[in-house]
Amino acid sequence: MRASEVRQKFFDFFKSKEHAIVPSAPMVVKNDPTLMFTNAGMNQFKDIFLGNREPAATRVADAQKCLRVSGKHNDLEEVGHDTYHHTMFEMLGNWSFGDYFKKEAIDWAWEFLTEELKVDKNRLYATVFEGDAGDNVDRDEEAAQCWQQYLPKERILNGNKKDNFWEMGESGPCGPCSEIHIDLRNEEERMKKGGHELVNKDHPEVIEIWNLVFIQYNRKSSGELTALPQKHVDTGMGFERLCRVLQQKSSNYDTDIFLPLIHQIASLTDVKYGASNDGDVAMRVIADHIRTIAFSIADGQLPSNNKAGYVIRRILRRAVRYAYTFLNVRKPFLSGLLSVLIDVMGEAYPELKSQKELIQKVIHEEEESFLKTLATGIALLDKIIVETLKGEYKVVDGKVAFELYDTFGFPLDLTELILSEKGLVVNRREFEKEMEAQKSRARNASAVETGDWVVLRDDKEEEFVGYDYYETEVFITRYRQIKVKNKEQYQLVFNITPFYAESGGQVGDSGVLVSEEEKVEIIDTKKENDLIIHIAKKLPANPEASFKAEVNVEKRRRAASNHTATHLLHKALRTVLGDHVEQKGSLVHPDYLRFDFAHFQKVTADEIRQVEKMVNADIRANIQVEEHREVPLEKAREMGAMALFGEKYGDVVRTIGFGNSVELCGGTHVHATGEIGFFRIISEGSVSAGIRRIEAVTADRAEELVYSQADVLEEIAGLVKSKGELRKSIESLISQNSRLTKDLEGMMQNFLRIEKQSIIDGADNVNSVSVIIRQVKPELGGNLKDLAFQLRNDMDGEMVAVLGSEVKGKPQLAVILSDSLAENGTLNAVELIRSVAQEINGGGGGQPFFASAGGKNPAGLDSALTKAKALIEEKLG
Template identity: 40%
Template sequence: MPLRTPGAPTIDPRIRALPAAEIRRRFVAFFAARGHEVVPSASLVPAGDPTLLFTNAGMVQFKDVLTGAETRSYRRAVDYQRCLRVAGKHNDFEEVGRTPRHHTLFEMLGNWSFGDYFKREAIHFAWEFLTEELGIPGERLAATTYSDDELARSVWREEIGLPPERMAAWGDVDAGDDHNFWRMADTGPCGPCSEIHFDRGQQFSEGPGCLPDHAETCPRWLEIWNLVFMEFDQRPEGRVPLPFASVDTGLGLERLASVLQQVPSNYDTDLFTPLHERLREMLGHDPETFEHERFSYQVIADHARAVTFLVADEVRPANEGRGYVLRRILRRAVRHGRLLGRREPFLAALAGVVVETMAGAYPYLLERAAEIRAVVSREEAQFARTLDAGTAMLETTLEPLAVGEPVVGRLPESLPPDAPVLPGAVAFRLHDTYGFPIDLTVDMAAEHGVRVDRPGFEVALAEQRERSRSGRKAELAHHAETAAAYEAILRRVGGPTFLGYQTTSAEGRVVALLRAGREVERVEPEASSGAGELAGAGEVVEVVLDRTPFYAESGGQVGDQGVLRATTEGVVLLEVEDTQRPVGAQVGGLIVHHGRALAPLAVGDLVEAVVDDERRARTMRNHTATHLLHRALRNVVGDRA
């Protein structure tokens, strides 16, 4: 596909090429020498913040410090933070591979001031690091400010000495223009910002209106650093001043590496080229073929990095929440491997390259390398079993609808309103039977000039979930054989210890397994479902533990979902799709985990039970809101509510 690439820059002999690892090291050392505490990168899974799926900015781990809710022993900090942007307000998933700058996973270098220095010092620090520490010529840098931020503008103009032609002011947040006004989400700390842009050269200018701006509408300018001046807390009722003003800066490592290594794309830096080279070696591609297939190479390289860090941060493939995001990313990469002609597994090998490339900055990757390889290999193999059949089914359906020749990488948004439509029921069948994430189906259909009926897909998905829930509840209520089995288990082992009010992750021992309403000693998902007591691949089974953090459906609040994992290798044994108490069993009765067996599991096994805490938090909020609404209705209309 034609990529949105700005072309190769003219080599500037004044700029010293530096490896990304050296840029990262110099950044931390520069600010540490100026009184900043070196703070380790936080996990991609935000700690104690169920409102976020992933850490999507450097400020996530400092949010409570910025609002004054948390006090730390330091007022200046420096860090490099791994971030993931695949959902919510900041979502770059659809742009990955198409542009030279967008990624799912990226690193944000940041320096922070919590009520210490403010705009003037932040601007001077940034200028000194770029021009003196790294040696970037000052005349190749430009700055933008918020429209009414006269202090920042005067520092750039009068103290740094930027000429007017390399300055621009943007934004009017009250009028809906967020240019140069940064916020992490719809609520939380926010404030005006000043961006530093690198001038790629006059040859990339698109006319007199070519000015640096956040949207990078002119390819001459590349935003590399954003200095955010946190002054406000955005609340649903409006903005209020923060207890103290702070500085939150974000310098994209991948972008800065492309500047210093003088390459046209982040994907041409040493953060990505080892992945390209390893994949080329596996495929036997020459440089010309690589350039022709660059889109798929870039998707795979980006996604290999994201998958590696997600698994290292203990996210596991699942059908909802964070695990589903991991599954989407991984399966999209596998499909692009197929487009390149690769039928054998390859992602685990690329994950190994990521570990080698990044372990210097993130040593924990080495500690978890074997687990990363195992999880990636298993998920890749699972999808490979259905990918070809699902692709054949989709292409057969698309054939009479297709418009023109297929174009790999065509944006769904680029299709005309009257483009042919793939029914939502077909997209759901691909999802349910062949494991195709909906965005993968949307991408593949767009390549053929066909849109997907997303609302129809969502309806089919909701109906299937309701059928599954109704079926499970009916089985619990009416299956006499199952009821007898539950009673026997309860008499034999007693009720489990419920830990869900203290933790969302705990070890427990399997004390009972049920398949089709009958107790079994062991399930083997890879075996045929007709082989005696062995469960078929992905078949729903029921597990009882002696200890569990899983909340069973009660009082109108639905049961928890999550996973049961092996305590040693971290292998996912069961995807817990629902948690129930058998009808008649009150407090102290059984807690039954319903889910799909993905690996061998036996009575007596020690497992790690891990609740999807983000889903639980969302469920609790909805449940509480329902109670509040009902109470309000009773106050208004009485007991009829």
Template identity: 45%
Template structure:
């Protein structure tokens, strides 16, 4: 049975059992900062399980894309080595939100496995939590399974909890007997069962979690009023069972992909060889790379992008071990798209983007790995011996992307030991830095306490009406309120005109006024499916009728920027290509910022063209329409969806007919003409393959135009010309500057001919040391220094003292050759003595120094003393 059929039959079975079949959510949890990646089927329902959201269904089923390659759930180094570990996999699951519980969950699982999929009953074993007598009895009753094949295990194996506190409960696992045929089905003790499970002879294929408790801060368990069910079954494992193979990599999910890698590399694939491991890594990492790129993760040096980069580089390294020195993973990624694109159309829709970025990252790393090998050659040269320091191993790992097993393998080949303790110290330090960065970014932070402690207003049980799309003010009532620890008040209004920050658009600000009190709204947040406004209250707060008003000018400016962002996105795709996708945005009253995928800087002409296209759309005054429709219908119509956003069944589509159509929950202008004017301020790079445009619209764009005009007027005034003549005037000034520079360079070098020869001919000799002294018209200090440089080069061994006494500012410059500097004779010491005789002072460096002249009339006398000064210094200097 092919994996595609297994997936379909699983979902169809639960659809017939009244479950809402939900599409897989993105690998990037759009509204869950506690996770790096979606790593289980329950992630998209987490807020439902926590009671923070209410789903429109009470039972659901999914085939969820998952990645476990970073943070707590990290299987990366085991991939390719074991038969079961993957970075990317699919989790089949069925869920009950206060609907059915243990009986039906067990019945569904047993019926699906034994009847729908035809797995022999005698090859299935079950574990329950050792305290869960109810689940044990249900298994015996429903499955008619022997009591000797139901084991009670402890918390480690059969108790699940989301966090230290909150929903939790016992779980029941179903295992498949993989023992050799002669031993298969024979009874074992619990201890033997656990031991054989460690050896892989019993394979866990399905886990049924029964969330029936709420664990408080003291660790006490309290029964939940509406127990839930959360199950998970890996498609890859189930496929290996149903296809009768002993490893996930032997299923049809991988065989075609591995075959493509073999075709590209040209080395035979044998399972139990190092080459076999490398091919399996390529296949697994090709899947992870394709799906992560499709869901908007981009290779970088931090967060999710860093994990993807490590996956990519680990794959490149294994291709390298197979002897391949050209991009290889990109070919595997294309095979993944061909294999899975029908089931996951985002792969087909973003093929060009996925392929081009995989290739570019491979090419970058192939250059890097060569540099890393050069460093390794320095650390462990062929024919040598010793230990490679842990810090150097970590540098190879962190800077050059060398997995530790590559370093270990290369070290063994050359007879070197590795300081693994030192490496672990460096790695621990990096992990600590990563934890601090994640904490600062909000990743790993548990559910916000803001959701707790709300007080309902008696008699008003209506749900909240989100009015921000149609109004900026409302006469309404308070549904619930909460007094914050910092003294502010948080309110949830029945009719709410305030927009809470989402999708890059910043929150509104404004006021809420009640009877005898008012609140300045300085924060807007989402909580439990509603919007809450937060601020300081003046007066005595009394729940009742209120007037809620959004500050209108900032809202309108924000709307201009948001609609302009959609026009910008469309223009970029037309000018640069369909590979352009949004990677982030900021929509504020005073500006917009738009990050997008593109391989290099835009040319000035491209920037100008995009700016012109957006303004043409503004001046065309198109209508801006918004409609609610089913998510599949919106995508089928061509609506753009953000990579990391989580969408429901019904989505809001914002359309500018003929120009742009995107899924968007933000506020917009009614017609594009209300934007007024659009100006791009800058285009820059923010990460590899990610560009950023910053722009302004409306009143801010107008202010920028006026500011630029003022600058032009002031510049024209400074250059004594008219504004229309400013450019040729600037060109004239630049040309004059270039002419002056040429004259200066000529002056600096003109002394290198006859003047230098004349000065050298006049030099006095003191025991082989030449002393040049000269007073005259040498020009500026720069010209004197240029002449001094030439003299230093041609003196051989000596000192030169030049004094400007005619045309320019009185100045003395001294130069000393390097051999005399080594004997302790320095130009700064000479110039101080000479300058003192002329009533001046100075200083500088050992090879060249300068001084001002206090009394020009004393310069000739000072110059006559130069020989005496140098003689004195030579007398005290070593030979």
């Protein structure tokens, strides 16, 4: 049975059980500060479990694309090495929101597996929660009794809290779960040892295929469990594992999900699959990772150095590194897998087809860039190997390996592999210490402690009225205390709100909450899933009072101008550059707007001017907004509304139109384009492969920009004494400056030559070694290293030079030796510099033949040079 048939059978089965089939949410998560990626099927329903939103349907089924590479769900290191772990995977799930519970979930799971898919009943095992005395929760007898109608008691196993109690996080909805495992071993092996002994023991052929979670408790931040008012079912079945079972393969990678990709990798690299273990692992890693990379880019997450983007870049580089190390790939090739991936998954996930050109471009350029990084890292590592072997050491400093990893993106395992070929190892303890220090810094920078919600009123539906009102009467329905970097804040939820929560690129509103007794400042408004959270520095003295919520109107109006201008900019870019232009990110701030879009070359000055003229023409036309709220999604698409990949839209949407610019948008806008006043682009540049970024200003900020530029031109004209021919005057000055610069460079070279000869002539002879101890003039201090190497090249025989200088109030030192002195160990530049740098309150380092240092005490230069002279004379006898 092909994978596509399996997925459809699942949908058809649960549709017959009155489930609504819903699309997968994007793999990249928005509006949830606790997650970067969708790592489980339940993520898009999280607000329903939390009681923040009523479900549109009480029975739902879906196939959810998921990504697990961080936190407790971290499968990255197992990927490719075993038969069933993946980074990106599909989770088939059926859900009940306060409807059916354990019996129906177990009955239908059994029916689907054994009757619809004809899975061998004798190979199946079920686990149930054994209970936990600490939580005062007993064994899940209800689930066990349901299983007894299908399985003998010896195949209904107890599972511990780790395996059979599901929790959303440290707090929140949770409950026992019942897992279905299958024993895929041959008959002979099954006779030798029962499958019940291998369940949850990481056996590659006794694997979990379906997890039925029964959400019936709420975990408070104190750790206490309380019963939920409604019980829910959340199931998740690994699609790749299920296909392996049905296609009777020994590995997920041998199914029709992965095998076409592996065959393409073999074709592109001329390496046969099955020829070697290392090569096979590399191909499986690459086949897995290309799915993650492609889906992430399609969902709007580009590789970068921050947060989710860093995770994707790391996965992409991991694939490149495996290809480089084990398949001898030296040129970009990953983008060549995309067509095969689309053949396999494009029908179920059409975003892969729609975004193909962008995905290929991004992958190619990222891969090309990292291959250069690998070459640079290997060159640096070669130098480290030479120095280590010179010193007859076997262990490379872990700090050096971490710098290669952190600064140059050079993987530790590749460093260790290359070093092992030379008989060297990395000090792993030092490396891990540096890694933990970096993680600790990151944790401290983003640490947020969250308390439990204090519920004042039961109001699950929070209505946003900010499209029509800047202020309204409200009351607080719930609040909680949080700590951000040890600073106390409060999150407040109202029954209704005029405050716009940060989303769709637009920043959140600020304002005040006013009662008869006090005024509380709202510093920001954010979304957490579907909940609108108002952030305040303090809690109102009487949170149960009635309040008036007042938005900062000026800030909102400026943001609205920039949001509407963003729509007009999008339309103008598509007109000028082509229909391939698609929004890939935006920031709508009261002071400016930022717009990222798909385009594969620099936008020329002429094109920028055309775009500006089009937007300003729309502004002068004073086009009235055409807003439609609660429009069925399909109707909105028929109206020509643009939807953005990576955004999750409900069945009912809001459209915003200005002329022929129509987009699905939840942001705030002007009533007519004339309110924007004026539009001006201030910058255009590349963000990453295939993605450009424009920053622009509107209204008074655009006017201020024009005025300031005019003032600068006027000031320049005064400085160059131009009488209307400003360009000619500046060109003349540039030409004159170029001539003077060349003359000055010639004078400096001559000065350097004379000074250098003076230094050489002043050298002392100590046991046939030329010794130079000299404080050089500040004019040469900026080129201290160059001067040191020139002295070494120009002098015959053995030499040592210690040079000092003061540059802009900062002392500098440099030590250089002839190779023979460094190689025979008579002198060591690093040891010398570390000894004498103490005199200038500094430190330094380098290599045995050259080292340098900086410090804070210029007055110590004389004593540093005197100390250097004494140390050198002592060493030379």
